[in-house]
Amino acid sequence: xxxxxxxxxxxxxxxxxxxxxxxxxxxxxxxNTADDFDLLGLRICxxxxxxxxxxxxxxDPVQGWGVAGDTxxxxxxxxxFGEAPWFRxxxxxxxxxxxxxxxxxxxxxxxxxxxxxxxxxxxxxxILPMSNYxxxxxxxxxxxxxEFQEYFVARRxxxxxxxxxxxxxxxAIAHPAxxxxxxxxETVVVCPSNPFVSVGxxxxxxxxxxxxxxxxxxxxxxxxxxGGNAVKGPAAKMMATLGHDVSALGIARLYAGLVxxxxxxxxxxxxxxxxxxxxxxxxxxxxxxxGPADRERFAREMLAWVDDIR
Amino acid sequence: xxxxxxxxxxxxxxxxxxxxxxxxxxxxxxxNTADDFDLLGLRICxxxxxxxxxxxxxxDPVQGWGVAGDTxxxxxxxxxFGEAPWFRxxxxxxxxxxxxxxxxxxxxxxxxxxxxxxxxxxxxxxILPMSNYxxxxxxxxxxxxxEFQEYFVARRxxxxxxxxxxxxxxxAIAHPAxxxxxxxxETVVVCPSNPFVSVGxxxxxxxxxxxxxxxxxxxxxxxxxxGGNAVKGPAAKMMATLGHDVSALGIARLYAGLVxxxxxxxxxxxxxxxxxxxxxxxxxxxxxxxGPADRERFAREMLAWVDDIR
Numbered sequence: 001x002x003x004x005x006x007x008x009x010x011x012x013x014x015x016x017x018x019x020x021x022x023x024x025x026x027x028x029x030x031x032n033t034a035d036d037f038d039l040l041g042l043r044i045c046x047x048x049x050x051x052x053x054x055x056x057x058x059x060d061p062v063q064g065w066g067v068a069g070d071t072x073x074x075x076x077x078x079x080x081f082g083e084a085p086w087f088r089x090x091x092x093x094x095x096x097x098x099x100x101x102x103x104x105x106x107x108x109x110x111x112x113x114x115x116x117x118x119x120x121x122x123x124x125x126x127i128l129p130m131s132n133y134x135x136x137x138x139x140x141x142x143x144x145x146x147e148f149q150e151y152f153v154a155r156r157x158x159x160x161x162x163x164x165x166x167x168x169x170x171x172a173i174a175h176p177a178x179x180x181x182x183x184x185x186e187t188v189v190v191c192p193s194n195p196f197v198s199v200g201x202x203x204x205x206x207x208x209x210x211x212x213x214x215x216x217x218x219x220x221x222x223x224x225x226x227g228g229n230a231v232k233g234p235a236a237k238m239m240a241t242l243g244h245d246v247s248a249l250g251i252a253r254l255y256a257g258l259v260x261x262x263x264x265x266x267x268x269x270x271x272x273x274x275x276x277x278x279x280x281x282x283x284x285x286x287x288x289x290x291g292p293a294d295r296e297r298f299a300r301e302m303l304a305w306v307d308d309i310r
Numbered sequence: 311x312x313x314x315x316x317x318x319x320x321x322x323x324x325x326x327x328x329x330x331x332x333x334x335x336x337x338x339x340x341x342n343t344a345d346d347f348d349l350l351g352l353r354i355c356x357x358x359x360x361x362x363x364x365x366x367x368x369x370d371p372v373q374g375w376g377v378a379g380d381t382x383x384x385x386x387x388x389x390x391f392g393e394a395p396w397f398r399x400x401x402x403x404x405x406x407x408x409x410x411x412x413x414x415x416x417x418x419x420x421x422x423x424x425x426x427x428x429x430x431x432x433x434x435x436x437i438l439p440m441s442n443y444x445x446x447x448x449x450x451x452x453x454x455x456x457e458f459q460e461y462f463v464a465r466r467x468x469x470x471x472x473x474x475x476x477x478x479x480x481x482a483i484a485h486p487a488x489x490x491x492x493x494x495x496e497t498v499v500v501c502p503s504n505p506f507v508s509v510g511x512x513x514x515x516x517x518x519x520x521x522x523x524x525x526x527x528x529x530x531x532x533x534x535x536x537g538g539n540a541v542k543g544p545a546a547k548m549m550a551t552l553g554h555d556v557s558a559l560g561i562a563r564l565y566a567g568l569v570x571x572x573x574x575x576x577x578x579x580x581x582x583x584x585x586x587x588x589x590x591x592x593x594x595x596x597x598x599x600x601g602p603a604d605r606e607r608f609a610r611e612m613l614a615w616v617d618d619i620r
Contacts (some may be wrong), residue, residue, distance in 0.1 A: 041412035073381050077405030082430040091401055095387030098404070102351035120392040 003185040007198020009064035011191035012054035017295030027125040028181040034137040034201035042097035047226040056121035066093040075260040131172040157234040160241040190221035218310040223248040227267040313495040317508020320612035321373035321501035322364035327605030337435040344447040344511035366431035377402040396571040443482040467544040492521040500531035528620040529569040533558040537577040
């Protein structure tokens with residue numbers, strides 16, 4: 001049993017790689033839901049959708065999120081009615097959001113809704129929201145506090161992030177299956193997702209960090225920072241403004257004590273020694289993941305290494 | 311000022327004809343909402359949408375409802391998730407339903423939501439729901455009671471209708487603007503809509519019939535029955551199973567006392583005399599309406615005749 005902690009695109013890519021490398025039923029992906037929001041009355045869960053579309057093999061290969069070849073007829077009609085959503089809604093996305101919203105309103109919990117949607121798409125791995133309860137990442141900037149999607153999409157990550165909070169997280173309860181999965185896992189993989197707005201909220205859910213600490217699984221993280229930059233998204237800029245070293249070493253310092261090992265890219269080979277001094281085992285490899293086959297290549301290499309050193 | 315009472319396709323066609331024949335701002339269409347229902351958490355108002363799309367000039371010219379050239383990407387994706395909606399949802403329809411539902415949930419009333427959508431589509435006539443409050447037509451059959459859309463769409467109007475009720479109508483309040491419009495109207499037109507499930511619910515809303523009775527407007531109905539058949543829909547079959555004469559004369563008997571005049575088709579010219587004996591003035595003309603220009607032709611002819619005899 002492998003458990004992956006995932007945010008959006010990076011987490012989805014590695015999850016797909018793992019699902020291709022092992023029996024997909026043996027993979028459980030615990031997904032960040034602190035980016036979730038309501039738009040036009042629809043409940044939108046960007047990271048759950050990205051992981052779901054990617055594991056279903058239907059995600060847009062260029063942008064990494066959304067469905068490949070999706071159209072935006074409904075969005076265009078909404079715009080014709082004078083509303084200009086700041087969030088791209090593909091027609092297949094709308095179907096996802098409409099069904100999810102209807103089922104949530106009918107009393108189903110987010111985990112069950114997610115399971116139903118994923119099953120219908122033929123996904124054999126388990127996708128779990130970190131919690132059935134709403135948590136919202138709030139981004140603190142010099143301009144005040146912003147909801148995550150406002151910061152991320154509407155303001156294009158232009159603001160310096162000087163702090164973060166996860167609204168509602170104290171009252172959230174970890175999805176029960178996440179705790180069970182962490183307890184039973186042989187390996188836990190912290191995906192190359194943003195440590196502050198993807199992995200951070202998952203670990204902040206009450207009970208999650210303790211379950212991870214108490215798990216006898218081997219825990220390995222993959223650095224989302226390569227050569228001082230994030231593969232995607234605002235992780236690097238956020239590390240800088242939050243006072244961290246923008247490097248795989250900075251990632252190692254964030255995850256030291258939490259994981260046993262860190263995977264870094266060849267570009268950061270020189271950091272292997274200082275990361276090792278933090279008590280982490282280090283795998284240096286080609287960690288930028290291309291298409292599905294390359295994701296599988298990366299997952300196989302990482303998992304073989306873990307089996308070697310565990 | 312002209313007020314039209316309308317259901318779906320027939321009411322929409324005549325409303326469009328009138329809007330083309332006069333200053334469109336002078337037309338108020340009071341629309342049946344007793345067919346409204348919820349599907350996948352979305353509030354769907356079939357008659358309001360048909361009138362709105364038709365007045366906006368974007369309705370499907372063949373089927374009469376829905377938007378011309380609309381695609382069903384979202385519906386297909388919903389089906390791929392294992393749900394098979396029994397109601398056709400075009401992508402532009404979905405936009406309408408999503409916006410309406412979001413605005414209703416945000417506390418806007420149906421009249422205001424309808425006004426906003428219609429304005430955005432450039433419609434200059436006034437489209438009013440008969441009430442801001444929900445009313446549901448229930449169809450009584452030998453198989454028991456059916457919700458209207460179940461009878462109409464899912465079971466394809468196959469059941470014999472032996473009775474009807476308008477659930478919630480006692481507690482509904484007429485949209486205030488409908489009462490004002492009826493009071494101020496010079497002419498009230500009862501469109502060639504189903505007397506039982508389109509016009510019936512409108513008249514059943516408390517206050518509506520009295521406002522119509524007290525209005526000094528000239529009141530004219532257009533027979534939806536031509537040559538013993540309905541132009542569209544189950545009106546003829548319903549008349550038969552409810553014990554009415556399936557003819558323009560049967561329509562005249564239903565509306566006698568309510569309207570001053572009835573427009574019938576050449577095919578029913580022989581019924582002009584018996585209808586006259588009921589105290590109604592009768593215009594015999596070509597009453598099957600084709601495209602927009604023909605709808606205008608019909609409206610002009612009817613309104614000129616009304617001006618002559620009022």
